[in-house]
Each structure stands twice: as structure tokens, then as C-alpha cells.
Amino acid sequence: MRLRQFLHMDLRWRTFIVTFSIACCTFFYMFQITSRKSRVIVEGKFTKTERWFHNNDAGESFDLQERQHIRNAMSDVEQIQAMVRHQLIKIYQESPKAQPLVIKMIKQFFPLKSALTAEIEELKELTKQEDGELFKKLRKTVERRIDLNQNPAKCSTAKKLYCNVQSACGFGCIIHHYTICLFISLGTGRVMMSNMSNLAYPNMDKIFLPLSRTCLTAEGNVDDYPEWESPNDEHPSSSDAPIVKVSIVYHRDRKTPFAPWTVPKDLIPSLERIHGNPMLWWIGQLQSYLMRPQKWLSDSIKEAKGEEFQHPIVGVHVRRSDKISEASYMANDAYMTAVSDWYDTYEMRHPNETVVRRIFLATDDILIGSQLKITYPKYRIVQIQKNAVVALAKRFSGSGLEGILQDVFLMAECDYFVGTMSSNVGRLVHELMQTRDYDTSNAAITIDHSFRYYGQFPERHLVLNDHHAENPCPPEFEPLPPNQFPKYVRERLQLENILKQGCEVELRKGDIIDAWPELNNNYMRGGVNIRSGRWGLYPKFKVKQIIEPAPYPVIENTSL
Numbered sequence: 001m002r003l004r005q006f007l008h009m010d011l012r013w014r015t016f017i018v019t020f021s022i023a024c025c026t027f028f029y030m031f032q033i034t035s036r037k038s039r040v041i042v043e044g045k046f047t048k049t050e051r052w053f054h055n056n057d058a059g060e061s062f063d064l065q066e067r068q069h070i071r072n073a074m075s076d077v078e079q080i081q082a083m084v085r086h087q088l089i090k091i092y093q094e095s096p097k098a099q100p101l102v103i104k105m106i107k108q109f110f111p112l113k114s115a116l117t118a119e120i121e122e123l124k125e126l127t128k129q130e131d132g133e134l135f136k137k138l139r140k141t142v143e144r145r146i147d148l149n150q151n152p153a154k155c156s157t158a159k160k161l162y163c164n165v166q167s168a169c170g171f172g173c174i175i176h177h178y179t180i181c182l183f184i185s186l187g188t189g190r191v192m193m194s195n196m197s198n199l200a201y202p203n204m205d206k207i208f209l210p211l212s213r214t215c216l217t218a219e220g221n222v223d224d225y226p227e228w229e230s231p232n233d234e235h236p237s238s239s240d241a242p243i244v245k246v247s248i249v250y251h252r253d254r255k256t257p258f259a260p261w262t263v264p265k266d267l268i269p270s271l272e273r274i275h276g277n278p279m280l281w282w283i284g285q286l287q288s289y290l291m292r293p294q295k296w297l298s299d300s301i302k303e304a305k306g307e308e309f310q311h312p313i314v315g316v317h318v319r320r321s322d323k324i325s326e327a328s329y330m331a332n333d334a335y336m337t338a339v340s341d342w343y344d345t346y347e348m349r350h351p352n353e354t355v356v357r358r359i360f361l362a363t364d365d366i367l368i369g370s371q372l373k374i375t376y377p378k379y380r381i382v383q384i385q386k387n388a389v390v391a392l393a394k395r396f397s398g399s400g401l402e403g404i405l406q407d408v409f410l411m412a413e414c415d416y417f418v419g420t421m422s423s424n425v426g427r428l429v430h431e432l433m434q435t436r437d438y439d440t441s442n443a444a445i446t447i448d449h450s451f452r453y454y455g456q457f458p459e460r461h462l463v464l465n466d467h468h469a470e471n472p473c474p475p476e477f478e479p480l481p482p483n484q485f486p487k488y489v490r491e492r493l494q495l496e497n498i499l500k501q502g503c504e505v506e507l508r509k510g511d512i513i514d515a516w517p518e519l520n521n522n523y524m525r526g527g528v529n530i531r532s533g534r535w536g537l538y539p540k541f542k543v544k545q546i547i548e549p550a551p552y553p554v555i556e557n558t559s560l
Contacts, residue, residue, distance in 0.1 A: 502524075
């Protein structure tokens with residue numbers, strides 16, 4: 001491209017050309033570094049990076065810092081891809097003359113991204129065998145702690161917590177409510193008790209294994225139980241009360257560390273080493289314990305699986321119907337772009353394999369399956385068609401409950417998941433994937449909000465590098481409190497407008513950010529800077545997630 005032509009381009013277009021070039025150079029450099037892992041090094045002199053790869057070839061395991069470098073590299077690659085794709089789409093839509101060049105860039109850039117991702121995945125693969133035993137040990141430790149807490153030798157003298165869910169909502173929402181109670185019961189050393197027979201779905205009390213074998217019923221009237229309040233509340237509950245209740249009508253901050261998005265303090269050193277998101281892993285263990293299926297449900301899932309459900313397979317959850325009133329509409333292409341990216345990388349990692357691009361589709365829109373078959377003929381769509389029909393017409397029926405359970409458990413078995421984290425079902429699938437013997441923190445991608453758990457401990461980010469906000473958000477906007485669901489359309493539109501305008505917040509190294517899940521485009525996050533009180537977007541690579549330790553009691557004989 002001639003210099004004169006370049007200088008006469010639109011400023012944003014010129015900026016993107018430079019950014020794109022830098023991204024490609026970065027990809028090329030990272031590719032050269034990571035690809036050395038599979039080469040035989042014969043020279044006697046090595047750079048620091050080369051020596052690291054050489055030592056690991058000799059059989060030395062990856063230490064914590066090296067594992068974090070691998071995770072950061074993967075995250076950076078995904079952010080670069082999201083940024084480049086976002087800008088290319090804008091230019092393609094707004095500059096018709098530039099469309100041929102945009103198409104050329106796409107053909108050059110995204111295969112390079114897939115190649116680099118494949119190289120990093122190979123590095124992660126090297127840790128699987130070493131980490132597998134520790135994952136099993138951690139999972140068994142947590143299972144034993146929950147089991148001992150839930151099954152006291154003498155129920156009559158054990159302290160109890162009754163989970164009083166009064167919220168009328170869908171399956172994913174209900175299950176997340178009950179798990180909130182399990183966090184609190186474990187933290188306070190109380191046996192969690194509940195009654196799922198009076199919910200909107202019929203026979204909810206017959207789908208999962210009982211939470212306790214020794215404490216089956218709570219004595220007295222639920223209305224007479226005192227409400228549990230955290231020691232941090234103005235009127236905390238007495239720790240001596242034989243039974244308390246946690247009533248859940250709506251989402252709120254209960255001012256307790258025994259909540260989603262914290263981790264038992266004694267598990268953090270091990271989890272930091274082997275998992276990219278210890279908080280998500282901990283949520284997954286409690287969620288999966290609560291959802292241990294009865295035999296009839298296991299048989300139902302196995303039967304629904306059929307012969308078409310084979311690996312590799314990507315789970316896709318498309319929620320329409322009433323969800324459109326709570327979150328933005330996402331077109332089919334947004335889901336399929338993420339699916340295509342994953343399969344592109346998979347094929348590069350398995351060059352000798354004839355890959356069938358399978359999708360397990362779960363949706364409440366009966367038309368999507370046929371639409372995808374027409375628009376994406378290279379993909380094989382696996383779907384339990386009746387579940388889509390029932391989800392739309394008989395959502396709260398027995399068949400509706402069985403259908404959503406089949407879909408959720410099968411999506412959790414997939415190699416990768418594409419969905420929306422604004423949906424309780426999408427979050428539930430990602431949580432259940434955390435029970436495998438390897439790191440699945442990035443085994444799912446959201447095409448809207450980032451992961452959140454209503455009622456969670458606030459998600460906070462530590463700023464690693466200064467950030468100058470070239471387009472600061474206007475001060476007249478009143479931000480929502482962290483961890484609060486945007487209940488009104490007006491508030492949701494304000495959040496969407498932040499993403500649309502791309503307004504930012506200034507950061508200084510060491511600042512703490514309260515992150516908002518609604519503000520996410522996979523390369524920028526958004527939130528409130530606690531120091532300045534200002535809000536806006538900021539680059540993901542300039543922050544890191546703060547791991548919040550919680551003082552869960554370590555039950556006898558369950559230490560690591």
C-alpha cells in the first residue's frame with residue numbers, strides 16, 4: 001500500500017491497519033516461540049525462553065508461573081481475535097470500498113490465530129496427565145466435605161439450614177437459588193434441608209439424589225424458623241440457633257464470603273496451579289453435588305443421547321422466547337462463528353483425523369435446527385427435537401423438566417460450549433463442565449455477558465497497567481451497584497449503550513475494579529473503579545481477576 005493512499009484514509013481505518021499489523025506480528029512471534037516446543041533443540045546456547053521449553057522436553061513439570069504464562073497467552077490470543085473481528089466488521093459495514101481488503105485480511109489473519117491457539121493447546125495438553133490425579137484428589141476431598149456436613153451421625157443435635165426458595169422462575173434460576181443455600185450451609189457447618197415438591201415444575205424432588213441420608217425432614221413449621229443473617233449484617237443470626245432458614249425471593253448481597261465467587265482458603269494453592277478460574281471450579285463442585293441424578297434420570301439422558309452424539313462435538317444453547325426481554329437478541333451467526341473458530345483449531349491439532357463438525361443444539365426455538373442445516377450444510381446438527389417443542393409450549397410440565405435436564409447434562413458432556421451467560425442454563429452448563437480431570441475454565445465462550453452468579457461475592461479485578469481513557473464515559477450516568485441485576489429496560493439499554501459507544505474508564509496500576517458482567521465484548525470488560533468512582537470499559541489484558549479466599553471450615557480428615 002502506498003504511503004499517500006495510507007495517509008488519505010479515514011483515521012479509524014488507518015488506526016486499524018496499524019493495529020492489525022501489530023497483531024499479526026505478535027501472532028507470528030508467539031507462534032515462533034510456542035512452536036519450538038515440538039522441535040529438537042541441538043544448539044548449546046539457548047535464550048531464557050528456549051531453555052524453558054528445552055527443560056520441559058527433558059521431563060520437568062511446568063511450575064505455577066509457567067502455567068500462568070500459558071493461560072495468559074491463550075487469553076491474549078482470544079482478545080486479539082475478538083478485537084480484530086469487531087473492528088473488521090465495523091469497517092466492512094461502513095466502508096464498502098474497503099470490503100475486498102477486509103476479506104483478504106480475514107483469510108490471512110484467522111488461520112494464523114487458529115494455528116497459534118493450536119500450539120498453546122498442545123502446551124496445555126502436556127499438563128493434563130500430571131494434573132489429572134490432583135483434580136481427582138481435590139474433587140474427592142470436596143465431595144467428602146459436603147457428604148460429612150450433610151450426613152451427621154446424630155441428626156437430632158445437628159444444626160440445620162432450611163432453604164426456602166420462593167422465587168417463581170425457570171429451572172436454571174431455581175437450581176442456582178438452591179446452591180446459594182449449599183454455599184452458606186457448608187460455610188456455617190449446618191445441614192442443608194429443603195423441599196422441592198412445591199415448585200413450579202412437578203416432581204422436582206424426585207430428579208436428584210437426596211442431599212442427606214441421615215437428616216431427611218425438618219421439624220416444626222418453616223414460618224417459625226428464624227431467618228439466617230450474616231455476621232456482617234446489622235442483625236446477625238445466633239450461631240446457637242438449632243435451625244435457621246434462608247428465604248430466597250430475589251437476588252441480593254447477603255454480605256457473606258460463603259457465596260459463589262470465593263474459594264475455600266486451603267484449596268487455593270492447588271487450584272491456582274491447575275485451574276484457570278478457581279472460583280468457577282468451586283462453584284462447579286457444589287452445583288454438580290446438588291444435581292446428582294437419580295437412576296431414572298441417568299437412564300433418560302443416556303437414551304436421549306443416541307448414536308449421533310459423538311466426539312468431537314460442540315454444545316450450543318440458543319435461548320429465545322421470553323429471554324429476549326432480559327437480554328439482547330443474538331443472531332445464529334454469532335453462535336456459529338464461535339463454533340467455527342473452535343473446529344478450525346481442532347482440525348489444526350488433528351491433521352490426520354477426518355473431522356465431522358457436530359453440534360449438539362439445545363433451544364426453545366423450533367426453527368433454528370432447520371435454519372442451521374440450510375445455512376451451514378458442513379455441520380451435522382444433533383438435536384432432541386421434541387425438547388424444543390416442549391420448552392416452548394409446556395415449559396413447566398414434567399416433560400418440559402425432563403427435556404431441559406437432558407439438554408443441560410448433554411451440553412455439559414460436549415468438548416466445547418457456545419452460549420450466552422445472561423442465561424442461567426448457559427452458566428449451569430459451564431459450571432457442570434468443571435468436574436472433569438483437567439482445566440475447563442476456557443471450555444466455553446459467551447457471546448454476550450461474562451459469567452456471573454446472582455447472589456455472588458463481588459467480582460473484582462486488580463489493575464496491572466495504567467490505562468488512559470481516550471473516550472471516557474460521561475459522569476452523568478448513574479452506574480448500577482456491583483452484582484445487581486438490571487431490572488428495568490432503561491438500565492439495560494444504558495449498559496448496552498456503554499458497549500456501543502465504547503466509552504472507557506481511566507486506570508492506575510494497583511486500582512481495584514468492581515466488574516459488571518453485562519459489560520463484556522471478550523476483549524474489553526467494564527466496571528467501576530473503586531478509587532475514582534468512575535465507570536466504563538477497560539482492556540482485559542490490563543487486569544487480573546482477584547481470587548477471594550473464604551474461611552470454610554476444614555472438616556476432620558478432609559485436609560489436602
